[in-house]
Amino acid sequence: MREIRLQNIKKTFEDELILDCVNLTIKSGEFFALLGPSGSGKTTLLRLIAGFETVDGGSIFLGNQEITYVPIHKRRVNTVFQNYALFPHFNVFDNVAYGLYLKKLSKDLIEQKVIKVLRSVHLEKHIYKSIDQLSGGQQQRVALARAIINEPDVLLLDEPLAALDMGLREKMLVELIELQDELKTTFVYVTHDQFEALTVADRMAIMNADGEIEQVGTPKEIYEFPASSFVASFVGSTNILQGTLIQDCKKIEISGIGMFEVVVPKEKTGLCEDLEILMSIRPEKIEISKTEMTGFTNHLKGKVDSIVYHGRSTQYLVELENGRILHVFEQNEEHFPQEVIDYDDVVHMYWQKENVVLLDK
Amino acid sequence: MKNTGFKTAALRERHIFASMPALLWQIVFFYVPLFFILVVSVLKRLEYSIFDNLTVQHYKALFDPAYYKIISRSLLLAFSNSILCFAIAYPIAYFLVFRIKHLKSLMIFLLVLPFWANFLVQVYAWFFVLERGGFLNSALLGLGIISEPLHMLNTPFAIYIVMLFCYLPFMIMPIYSSLEGINKSLYEASSDLGASSWQTLFRITLPLSSSGIRTGFFLVFIPSFGEFIVPTLLGGGKQMFVGSLISYFFIETRSIFLGAAFTCVSGFMLLVAIALLTVFLRLVFGRDRA
Numbered sequence: 001m002r003e004i005r006l007q008n009i010k011k012t013f014e015d016e017l018i019l020d021c022v023n024l025t026i027k028s029g030e031f032f033a034l035l036g037p038s039g040s041g042k043t044t045l046l047r048l049i050a051g052f053e054t055v056d057g058g059s060i061f062l063g064n065q066e067i068t069y070v071p072i073h074k075r076r077v078n079t080v081f082q083n084y085a086l087f088p089h090f091n092v093f094d095n096v097a098y099g100l101y102l103k104k105l106s107k108d109l110i111e112q113k114v115i116k117v118l119r120s121v122h123l124e125k126h127i128y129k130s131i132d133q134l135s136g137g138q139q140q141r142v143a144l145a146r147a148i149i150n151e152p153d154v155l156l157l158d159e160p161l162a163a164l165d166m167g168l169r170e171k172m173l174v175e176l177i178e179l180q181d182e183l184k185t186t187f188v189y190v191t192h193d194q195f196e197a198l199t200v201a202d203r204m205a206i207m208n209a210d211g212e213i214e215q216v217g218t219p220k221e222i223y224e225f226p227a228s229s230f231v232a233s234f235v236g237s238t239n240i241l242q243g244t245l246i247q248d249c250k251k252i253e254i255s256g257i258g259m260f261e262v263v264v265p266k267e268k269t270g271l272c273e274d275l276e277i278l279m280s281i282r283p284e285k286i287e288i289s290k291t292e293m294t295g296f297t298n299h300l301k302g303k304v305d306s307i308v309y310h311g312r313s314t315q316y317l318v319e320l321e322n323g324r325i326l327h328v329f330e331q332n333e334e335h336f337p338q339e340v341i342d343y344d345d346v347v348h349m350y351w352q353k354e355n356v357v358l359l360d361k
Numbered sequence: 362m363k364n365t366g367f368k369t370a371a372l373r374e375r376h377i378f379a380s381m382p383a384l385l386w387q388i389v390f391f392y393v394p395l396f397f398i399l400v401v402s403v404l405k406r407l408e409y410s411i412f413d414n415l416t417v418q419h420y421k422a423l424f425d426p427a428y429y430k431i432i433s434r435s436l437l438l439a440f441s442n443s444i445l446c447f448a449i450a451y452p453i454a455y456f457l458v459f460r461i462k463h464l465k466s467l468m469i470f471l472l473v474l475p476f477w478a479n480f481l482v483q484v485y486a487w488f489f490v491l492e493r494g495g496f497l498n499s500a501l502l503g504l505g506i507i508s509e510p511l512h513m514l515n516t517p518f519a520i521y522i523v524m525l526f527c528y529l530p531f532m533i534m535p536i537y538s539s540l541e542g543i544n545k546s547l548y549e550a551s552s553d554l555g556a557s558s559w560q561t562l563f564r565i566t567l568p569l570s571s572s573g574i575r576t577g578f579f580l581v582f583i584p585s586f587g588e589f590i591v592p593t594l595l596g597g598g599k600q601m602f603v604g605s606l607i608s609y610f611f612i613e614t615r616s617i618f619l620g621a622a623f624t625c626v627s628g629f630m631l632l633v634a635i636a637l638l639t640v641f642l643r644l645v646f647g648r649d650r651a
Contacts, residue, residue, distance in 0.1 A: 052549050072552040085550040089568050089647065098564075099554040150554065 002063030002153050003028045004049060004186065010057035011044055011211075018044050019211045022058070026154075026188060026203075031180045033189045033197035036207030037234065042190045044211075046156050049188065050079050062153060078147040079156045083163075084139045086131045092118070092142055093127050099150040117145045120179065137168050144179070154186045161196065173199050194235050198223065206231045229359045232280040239286075239326050241279045242361070245271060252279055252358075256322035260298045261353040268358065278359040284329040285355040288316055288347050290339055296350035302326060304345045318347060402621035419622035428606075428623065432630050435603040438592075439585035439634070442524045443532075446581045447574065449525070450532035454573075455566075457533075458540040469537075472530055480527070484594055487523045488514065491595070515597030523591050528584070532577035539573025540566070571646040578642060579635070586631055603627045 009022040018041045026032045034042040047053045049060060051072035059068045067075055078099075086095050093114055094101075100110045118124050121141040126134065134142065140160060147155055157176075161169045177200055180187045191197050197204050198219040205216045208230050215227040226232035229240055243254035249264045249271055262279065264271050271277065287293065302318035305325060316328045328349060341347060401407070405416045461468060475483055490496045491513040498510040513519050543566070551561040567574075589604025598605065607627070610620030 050549075050553060052553075072549070073555045073557055077553075079550070079553045081546050081550060083544070083546060085544065085546040087547060087550070087565060098551070098556075101564075102555045102560060146550075146554065 002186075004154060004188070005061040006045070006049075006058070007061070008058035009045070009048065009055055009060070011041070011048065011053065012056050017211065019048075022211070022213060024205060024213060024216065026186060028063075029184050029186055030202040031177065031187045031189065031200055033191060033201035033204035034207060035191060035194060035197040035204055035235070037209055038192055040207040040209055041211035042192075042207050043158055045207075046079075046158055046188060046190045049154065050077055050156055051075050076150075076153040077156060078150055078152040078154075079158065080140075080143050080147045080160045082159045084143040086139055086142055086146070088131055091128055091130050092123065092134070095131065095142055096145045096149055098146065103150075113149060114145075117149045120182070121145045121175075136163055137172070140164065140172065144176075148179075148183060148185070152185065154188060155183075157187060157189045159191055160189075162191075162193075169196070176200055198235070206234060208234075224357075226280065226357060226359070229278050229280065232357065232359060236282060237327060238280045238282050240359070241281075241324070243277060243279055245273055245275045245277055249273060252277065254279070257320055257324065258300065260300075260356070262356050262358060263353050264358060271358065276361055278361055280357040280359055281351055281355060283315065283327040284313070284331075285351055286326070286328045287350040288318070288328045288330055288341065289350075290341060290345055290347055292348055293350055297353040298351050298356075300326070300349045302347060302349065304341060304343055304347055307341070307343065316341065316347075318349065398621045398624055401617060402625050404618065407617075419618045420626070422619060423622055423626055428626075431601045431606055432603055432627055434600065435586050435627070436630070436634055438520070438524070438588070438602065439582045440638075442521070442528060442585045443578050443581045443638075445521070445525050446529050446532040447577065450529055450536055450577065451574075454533050454536040454540055457537055472533060475527075476530065481590065483527060484523060484590055487519070487526075487595060491519050491522075514595065515599060517596065517600070519595040520592050523595050524585060524588065527591065528581045531580040531584075535573040535576035535580065536570060537573070539570040539576075543569045568647040571642070574646055575639075575642050578638060582635070582638060583631065586627075586634070 004024075004026040006022055006024045009019050010017075011019040022041075022045065024045075034045060036042045044053060048055055051067075051070065055068060059066055061067065062076065067077075087098065090098070096117060097110050097114045100113060105113075115124065115127070118127060121144055123138060123141050123145065126138060131139065131142070140163075143160070160176075161172050164172060173196060176187070176189075180200075187200075189197070189200055201219055203216065203218055204222060206214045206222060208214050215222060215231045217225075222231060222235055226235065226238075232238045233240065241254050241257070243252040243260075245251070245262075245264075246253050246259070250261060251259050252262050253259045260279070287296065300320065302320045304316055305319040306317040308315040308317075311332070313329045313331050316330065318326045318328055320326060326349065402419055403415055403417065404411075405414050405418075408414055457465065457468060478486075488495070492498075493510045493512070493514075495513075497513065498507075501507045502510065547565055547569070548561055551565045552558070556564065587604045587607075589602060589608055592598070592600065592602045593605050593608075601609070607620055607624055610616050610623060
């Protein structure tokens with residue numbers, strides 16, 4: 001249970017730069033998620049830690065030990081593969097026991113450990129089944145059991161739930177969190193699914209399509225205070241508007257729409273008067289109403305262009321005067337809301353200046 | 362998913378129709394002649410009658426150690442040729458699958474190229490390699506490894522080396538395709554769990570390619586057992602093998618009853634040998650997976 005440090009990692013495949021100067025520290029014992037679109041190099045990063053690929057530059061540390069060029073089978077790191085990669089000629093027991101067989105442990109000890117691990121992933125009833133008799137979810141658990149039985153310092157999970165259906169996925173996410181809590185092993189979880197990442201992660205890194213890390217932080221930091229427009233729009237959905245800072249950096253002027261109050265955070269000292277900047281406001285942070293309301297710092301008018309009913313919430317696409325579309329989410333709190341918003345209704349939208357995030361262009 | 366049982370049954374039915382021509386061909390040109398040989402081997406005279414025409418005398422005549430020596434010599438040749446082919450074919454197939462990235466199809470093309478020539482032509486080509494003033498002797502002399510030309514034609518060495526080369530592709534191809542079919546992430550999983558390359562080879566790669574190995578063994582073992590061109594031409598006919606003896610009975614002495622009986626006996630021995638070979642392969646490479 002040691003931390004992983006990646007220093008200036010560089011990786012190319014056939015002259016194509018996949019990772020360029022990646023620096024990242026994953027703390028000991030944390031559940032860390034690597035989130036990014038496909039082609040962002042997140043799986044490559046995982047494979048470098050596992051040892052399936054070698055770096056073209058930079059170094060990897062596990063605790064104080066450099067493991068950049070340590071062969072795969074000598075790293076105290078185990079992997080749960082996306083397609084599970086279970087050995088088809090072994091049954092469940094032998095698949096899970098494989099790592100222990102290699103260590104030449106005694107038969108009794110192997111049996112004890114395998115049964116204990118299979119119990120922790122709720123597979124104790126399927127010990128002697130062959131792999132093709134198992135469902136996808138059960139195969140996933142075998143893969144998990146096989147990887148944790150060696151008690152690795154780090155467990156790598158490469159899109160482990162991608163092949164499961166939604167309900168099972170949510171259940172497995174909870175089980176993964178519980179398992180990590182119990183083992184205290186460092187988990188590194190690669191996914192392109194923001195829901196999974198936000199659910200499981202203690203901290204997460206967002207990677208962009210160029211193989212760079214855009215932001216590292218807790219799920220809440222990432223969602224509420226995205227560091228770039230890429231992060232803001234990749235994690236969750238948001239409205240991004242371009243404008244200019246005016247009036248002592250207290251307001252932003254968006255041409256064709258109006259002026260809005262903003263708060264420039266202390267750490268963003270680089271922001272100054274007349275600077276062109278992006279403003280991000282999340283759809284659920286906007287109040288929508290047909291009647292005028294008070295108590296909000298910002299106000300905007302528009303016409304309802306389309307309504308998408310999601311069940312727990314409703315999404316409105318509102319057309320502004322200049323033709324821009326703004327997304328707004330409303331919680332469906334009541335069976336019979338007092339006010340029903342319909343297509344082509346003229347609506348007022350309100351938000352607080354504290355909920356706006358300013359981003360560099 | 363629940364309909365798979367039904368679906369495969371329907372598919373199987375269709376496969377039966379699709380395989381009818383092949384089955385018919387096999388019956389007419391293989392099982393029917395085999396049946397005739399079986400019948401002839403117990404006849405006294407070549408007549409369309411079984412009354413006062415049945416006998417086991419041909420089989421009795423074969424109770425002679427000389428014949429069993431020939432059968433065991435053929436079995437030994439078939440078995441050692443299969444083992445030699447496997448020992449050379451497996452690394453080649455492994456290399457083709459894992460080390461060759463470009464020009465893979467060219468390599469495979471070169472491997473099957475000899476098949477474009479008639480088998481007899483292939484065998485005759487070896488004369489130029491193995492004869493006294495042939496390629497191999499001049500090469501060895503030129504390198505100073507030997508001082509006098511080696512006598513290689515008409516020796517067991519010639520038989521073994523030519524058999525090896527002629528049957529090698531039959532071993533390479535099935536092993537190649539079974540290795541190619543293994544999911545590559547299994548190797549990563551194996552080393553991830555702590556296996557060295559050798560451990561992965563013995564615990565994962567070999568067992569998972571066992572079906573290809575088995576096919577290769579049968580493809581080499583069975584024709585090697587009946588092979589008569591190579592022993593006759595390159596062995597100088599000094600040693601009798603099953604194939605050469607059968608052709609001797611049928612063609613040279615025209616004793617078709619004895620020939621038929623010997624064919625049946627050696628065929629039976631081959632079946633026993635195949636059964637033993639299957640057990641042997643299972644013990645060495647593990648069971649075939651379902």
